[in-house]
Amino acid sequence: MPDGFESAYPLSPPLKPQDIRARANSSSKKKRPVVTFLGDEAVEIPDKSEVGIDKPLVRGEVELDSIAVSYNTMHSTTWFDKRVLEHRIFVNRSLHLENVQFYGFDMDYTLAEYKSPQYETLGFNLTKERLVQKGYPQEILEFEYDPSFPVRGLWFDTLYGNLLKVDAYGNILVCVHGFEFLKHSQVYELYPNKFLTLDESRVYVLNTLFNLPETYLIACLIDFFTNSPQYTRTNFGVRCGDLAMSFKSIFQDVRNAVDYIHIQVLKDRTTENMELYLKKDDRLPMFLSRIKESGAKLFILTNSDYNFTDRIMTYLFDFPYGAKPGEPHRNWKTYFDWIVVDAKKPLFFGEGTTLRQVDTKTGALKMGHHVGPMHEELVYSGGSCDVFTDMIGAKGKDVLYVGDHIFGDILKSKKIGGWRTFLIVPELVQELHVWTDKCQLFEQLQDLDVQLGHMYKDLDSSTKEKPDISKLRISIRDVTHKMDLAYGMLGSLFRSGSRQTFFSSQVVRYADLYAASFLNLMYYPFCYMFRAPAMLMPHESTVAHEQRFTFDQPTIDRSRHSSVPTMIGVTDIPSELSSTHSGTDMNKDNKNAVAQTSVPHMRPETPRQLTHTHDEDCSDDDEVAKAPHK
Known part of the structure; x- marks a missing residue:
């Protein structure tokens, strides 16, 4: 029986198969999809008249330019019954929670979620004040933070002073100079082929949530200096009499100011008014206790110093009870087995720093470096991934690390440490709201794409007259613009129109899981199997299985057929495919050939079971242990 506290935050009850079947197959003016079942899971099969005979049935969308599934295709799919949208965790690579033995958490913007736009406004104002102290004009204090403008993942080109929204390969999707959105012709003048290479000496990637106020302040300053009459614009900066300022120097001044306020001012202002800047959730103690009860170990790995970490975490756990009502406060x-502060990520995942103990009474570091085993309830500073994992007895894939920083937390922990990764993306709350609330815009864009295809459908290489697609192109641009504005001035974090962003490509590549909050893990059992959706190429996502490919000339049949017994849900092999050479016949031929030759194996035998396990997240040892003995 769950107690009163757990009843307030129940797991989403799964619908019974008969309930889903009754609901889906009930009579309605609008034809509902028929529901069938695979095992204990419900599957909705859309009616072919609604889907369209030439549209495929697929189970999800993972798009990276060439790997794409259209919006209408995705919504004309076979869907398993999903959890409540607000509780969902999204999957790029399959992960079995049962295999996770260590859960690691970042603090800032992960365990400690800062309120938006209050916290960004604080950082914006403090940075302005610091710049004025360093000699910038008083007029910049008049700027106020606008949360509708900045978005994470932009590139700042320090040469031309432009904020760029790019795709995974550096193709420019949006270019902004100050507050001015540059036209295509202007972009081509600065960037031939609308492309820019990610060169660290020229480009700075504004990837983190802490970068949002910095992004907007850069735009404010570039706009101020390039449009104020006392300054003369040059190709690479501005002049005022004998004073010259490059866009790169302006950016560096902002970076220095941001670093200064983060070290000297921001933390004190945050802890002075934590109710204003921090979200507090009474599910946190209960959730961490559930992880420990499952048998896994917990650690916190943060770049913040101990004093700041202690004040923030004390506030987040400041409840009159412990993990549940009736239990004493702790x-x-x-709640953690190990605590590491001053980690200096991403350096932590490389050479690291000296691992030292922290005196929790004073916050000072103890003498020497720590060489013994790591003890619970002690606090450590620095270290490296290799040293840390050795001391706690962890292997790469045993660890699931949860963080918000795509580079410092996710990319480096994945590439160097081999950890499984869970990215926190608070913007998903708005992204999902727009995705569902503005679905008509996505449908309009898909319809326009279909119309564009029809304009060319019956034309071939003999066609002399070009179809007029100018009106369609204008309509596509208009709908795309409305889609972008629904997210904000610079559009979605993950896409620009139908093109995915650089940030989106990093999420797909390095984050095994991602969600709006780490607390979404509460709504999944610790034995859950997160399974990634199929990644379809265009020749798969745009071709229906009902269609038949006609061969112009005979081709070699490369298929093999195993002689294993037919399994439930697996159809028999068609007789025309197995009439000439079955797997058994080929294996007999192979054995006869081996008997007459000294070559050990004339050809590989047909596998009798699945050969790939990359999406099952299990080891060979697990499979052997589960396999029946002969």
Whole structure:
């Protein structure tokens, strides 16, 4: 029986098969999809008249330019019954929670979620004040933070002073100079082929949530200096009499100011008014206790110093009870097996720093470096991934690390540490709202794409007259513009129209899981199998299985057929495919050939079971242990 506290945050009850079947197959003016079942899971099969005979049935969307599934295709799919949207965790690579033995958490913007736009406004104002102290004009204090403008993942080109929204390969999708959105012709003048290479000496990637106020302040300053009458614009900056300022120097001044306020001012202002800047959730102690009860170990790995970490975490765990009502209050440190501060990520995942103990009474570091085993409830500073994992007895894939920083937390922990990764993307709350609320815009864009295809459908290489697609192109641009504005001035974090962004490509590549909050894990059992959707190429996502490919000339049949017994849900092999050479016949031929020759194997035998396990997240040892003995 769950107690009162757990009843307030129940797991989403799964619908019974008969309930889903009754609901889906009930009579309605609008024809509903027929529901069938695979095992205990419900599957909705759309009616072919609604889907369209030339549209495929697929189970999800993973798009990276060439790997794409259209919006209408995705919504004309076979769907398993999903959890409540607000509780969903999204999957790029399959992960079995049962195999996770260590859960690691970042603090800032992960365990500690800062309120938006209050926290960005604080950072914006403090940075302005610092720049004025360093000699910038007083007029910049008049700027106020506008949360509708900045978006994460932009590139700042320090040569021309432009904010760029690019795709995975550096193709420019949006270019903004100050507050001015540059036209195509202007972009081509600066960037031949609308392309820019990611060169660290020229480009700075504004990837983190802490970068949002910085992004907007850069735009404010570029616009101020290039449009104020006392300054003369040059190709690479501005002049005022004998004073010259490059866009790169302006950017560096902003970077220095941001670094200064993060070290000297921002933390104190945050802890002075935590109710204003921090979200507090009473599910946090209960959730961490559930992880420990499952048998896994917990650690916190943060770049923040101990004093700031202690004040923030003490506030987040400041409830009159412990993990549940009736249990005594516990210090936040008792919820973790290991605590590491001053980690200096991403350096932590490389050469690292010296691992030292922290005196929790003073916050000072103890003498020497730590060489023994790591003890619970002690606090450590620095270290490296290799040293840390050795001391706690972890292997790469045993660890699921949860963080918000795509580079410092996710990319480096994945590439160097081999950890499984869970990216926190608070913007998903708005992204999903727009995705569902503005679905008519996505449908309009898909319809326009279909119309564009029809304009060319019956034309071939003998065609002399070009179809007039100018009106369609204008309509596509208009709908795309409306889609972008629904997200904000610079559009979605993940896409620009139908093109995915650089940030989106990093999420797909390095984050095994992602969600709006780490607390979404509460709504999944610790034995859950997160399974990634199929990644379809265009020749798969745009071709229906009902269609038949006609061969112009005979081709070699490369298919092999195993002689294993037919399994439930697996159809028999068609007789025309197995009439000439079955797997058994080929294996007999192979054995006869081996008997007459000294070559050990004349050809590989047909596998009798699945050969790939990359999406099952299990080891060979697990499979052997589960296999029946002969």
